[in-house]
Amino acid sequence: MSVLIVSEKPSVALRISQALSGGTAERKSSSGKVSYYTFEKDGIEVYVAAAAGHLFTLKQTSRERDYPALDIAWAPSYEVGTKSSHTKAYLDLLSSIGKKCDSFINACDFDVEGTVIGTNIIKYIAGDKFQKASKRMKFSTTTTPDLTDAYANLMPPDMGNFYAGEARHMLDWLWGINFSRALTRAAVGRSFSKSLSIGRVQGPALAMLAKHELEISRFVPRPFWRVTAVVNEIEFASLRGDMYDEKVASSTLSKAKSSKDSGTVEKIDKSERNIKPYPPFDLTSLQLEASHVLHYDPSRTLAIAQSLYERSYISYPRTSSQKLPATLGLGRIIGALSKNPEYATYAQGLIKQNRFKPFEGKKSDEAHPAIFPTGEEPRALGKEEQRLYDLIARRFLACFGEEAVMSLEKVILSFGGELFGANGHKTVRKGWREIYTFIQDEEKELPQFKQGGKISASAIEKNELQTQPPKRYTKAGLISELEKRDLGTKATRASIIDTLFKRGYVDGSSIKVTPFGMKVYETLSSNCSMIVDENTTRTLERDMEQISAGRKTESEVIEEGKRMLIDALKVFDSNMSKISEDLRGAMRENVKVLGKCPRDGGDLIIRFSRAGKSFVACSNYPNCTNTYSLPQKAKIEPTGKVCEYCHTPFIRVFRVGRRPFEMDLDPNCVTKKDWGKPHEQAPKSESVPDAAAPAKKKPRVKRSAKPKSKKAPAKTRKKSTKEVGKDG
Numbered sequence: 001m002s003v004l005i006v007s008e009k010p011s012v013a014l015r016i017s018q019a020l021s022g023g024t025a026e027r028k029s030s031s032g033k034v035s036y037y038t039f040e041k042d043g044i045e046v047y048v049a050a051a052a053g054h055l056f057t058l059k060q061t062s063r064e065r066d067y068p069a070l071d072i073a074w075a076p077s078y079e080v081g082t083k084s085s086h087t088k089a090y091l092d093l094l095s096s097i098g099k100k101c102d103s104f105i106n107a108c109d110f111d112v113e114g115t116v117i118g119t120n121i122i123k124y125i126a127g128d129k130f131q132k133a134s135k136r137m138k139f140s141t142t143t144t145p146d147l148t149d150a151y152a153n154l155m156p157p158d159m160g161n162f163y164a165g166e167a168r169h170m171l172d173w174l175w176g177i178n179f180s181r182a183l184t185r186a187a188v189g190r191s192f193s194k195s196l197s198i199g200r201v202q203g204p205a206l207a208m209l210a211k212h213e214l215e216i217s218r219f220v221p222r223p224f225w226r227v228t229a230v231v232n233e234i235e236f237a238s239l240r241g242d243m244y245d246e247k248v249a250s251s252t253l254s255k256a257k258s259s260k261d262s263g264t265v266e267k268i269d270k271s272e273r274n275i276k277p278y279p280p281f282d283l284t285s286l287q288l289e290a291s292h293v294l295h296y297d298p299s300r301t302l303a304i305a306q307s308l309y310e311r312s313y314i315s316y317p318r319t320s321s322q323k324l325p326a327t328l329g330l331g332r333i334i335g336a337l338s339k340n341p342e343y344a345t346y347a348q349g350l351i352k353q354n355r356f357k358p359f360e361g362k363k364s365d366e367a368h369p370a371i372f373p374t375g376e377e378p379r380a381l382g383k384e385e386q387r388l389y390d391l392i393a394r395r396f397l398a399c400f401g402e403e404a405v406m407s408l409e410k411v412i413l414s415f416g417g418e419l420f421g422a423n424g425h426k427t428v429r430k431g432w433r434e435i436y437t438f439i440q441d442e443e444k445e446l447p448q449f450k451q452g453g454k455i456s457a458s459a460i461e462k463n464e465l466q467t468q469p470p471k472r473y474t475k476a477g478l479i480s481e482l483e484k485r486d487l488g489t490k491a492t493r494a495s496i497i498d499t500l501f502k503r504g505y506v507d508g509s510s511i512k513v514t515p516f517g518m519k520v521y522e523t524l525s526s527n528c529s530m531i532v533d534e535n536t537t538r539t540l541e542r543d544m545e546q547i548s549a550g551r552k553t554e555s556e557v558i559e560e561g562k563r564m565l566i567d568a569l570k571v572f573d574s575n576m577s578k579i580s581e582d583l584r585g586a587m588r589e590n591v592k593v594l595g596k597c598p599r600d601g602g603d604l605i606i607r608f609s610r611a612g613k614s615f616v617a618c619s620n621y622p623n624c625t626n627t628y629s630l631p632q633k634a635k636i637e638p639t640g641k642v643c644e645y646c647h648t649p650f651i652r653v654f655r656v657g658r659r660p661f662e663m664d665l666d667p668n669c670v671t672k673k674d675w676g677k678p679h680e681q682a683p684k685s686e687s688v689p690d691a692a693a694p695a696k697k698k699p700r701v702k703r704s705a706k707p708k709s710k711k712a713p714a715k716t717r718k719k720s721t722k723e724v725g726k727d728g
Contacts, residue, residue: 098125187583204534225249236420279361280370291476322361336375401432519586595649
């Protein structure tokens, strides 16, 4: 008897093999490329091998490149795209091992995506015997106790999640491909080659941001006045609040000033308030807090959390739960954290007080509990990993802490019959806040006042202010809003937002819809509103939840999604000319002109090849085929300057984590003659700083040998007319 356990990633395969074998698993490799593990357990030969994420993807089964494309099927990822060529070695290994196995276990992440990944692999390997020969492992941490328990309590295949996940993939593919093709056909002209995209969730997300942007742009500030009195260096505000009638504000000021030196302490209220701990993190609240406290991008937060999970330091991060059931062994985890010097004082305090019942939130998730530290002491963490782990560990411990207590004081003063108030607060007991140190809450103590006592104001003033427009969303704030509206999933929202940025629809840390993004929204909203209607997406989302619950079939939901898609495409096609006119106009306005072409004086603009790589071309193509290469994975901005030697424009290049630099476009320009030379720096000038030099390894030079000269930078290969036309 033999069994193949399929994990989602190699790091988890290692954890599973160590846990189930007691550290005796033998590591082997297939042709030196991909590793797997084997050991014997209870008389069964066990193989543990990993996928590399999705080894299968959806592929159009018909040949046409037009739309509507409705015929799709799963296919090995490496057969569909060259970017997935590395997955072939993983699938080949799994297939080879699978031929000698009698049963199979899906040990991929216990969520919809993990179920789809593992089920597709096992169905491919096992064929007709899938249902009888397949089992499921469920675990929320990759610690040895959780993994051994999951293996001892195998479950049947979670086919409800698979069918729901498969339906989601298919509908996302159908909507994304068909509408992206429709948009590209409408928008792409001879001078433009960048494709557009819109998706089932991407469209409503853009619409939500665009509506918010319109609300901001249409906002008309409204003046209002506040009257304040300063007593003992504390500002007291008029209890009339914000006054939108200046006459009322002036009257209030006049009355108060008449008794500036003969005010009275009208009332003093003192009380105490208990403040409950924050609940443990779910994924969305973790992304929000990490953005606020650590300034991490939500996608980065998820990536770091996933890494911590795979190394057994935290539980599974893709969860919607704020619950910590007692079955997790909460006392054991707190005991383990008490051995970590960073948390020893807090954990030992909880143990002494027998505080093992957490304060939980309302949100729950059937698949996983809230995010929590496993208790294993982290080793060799990077700075970002350490900071996120610390945030999670302190949040976990804090939810067991006693309530904090604040003393509150409100003092009301009277000047000329006008009432002014100020609030103070002071911590009486830190409680859980002593553990969770990320709260910025400055205390404000009021001076001692005696009720009925006389006081004088050092100043009484009237200040004119204006109402402010609604604030723009941050990425984390937008994720939270998408969750509230039931758009997307906890695992996909961050990537959907990233796609909006990549397409140039939005920009900025406080997200602003670009003129181009606004035009795309307005065009679709006016001519095919279903693409950007969140009700359409929400209906399909809820239908997919019905599949998981067994109340709807996969085929029912997919057919309904196809019907909605066809109806929307018919509307799109009926308005094709108007959509085309609007989008082409928007793309012309969106073109970034870097400068003038030295060959014929046309505009040098950024264009994109079919492979998605950016380059510079003349706007007078096909009459002018002049092109230049560009640094990839970088933001390019024009400078308005022209090189005196090669007469090409200077551009400014921005790369994440590196200093911006300027360069001209001609790779053979004299300004670049010293780039990349060993032990030398580029000429010190404003135009070509040291940071502009290409990152190359310095050649090893023997002392007795004459140093070899470095090759000059490769010349820009001019694209043929045929090639440029293909890119366009």
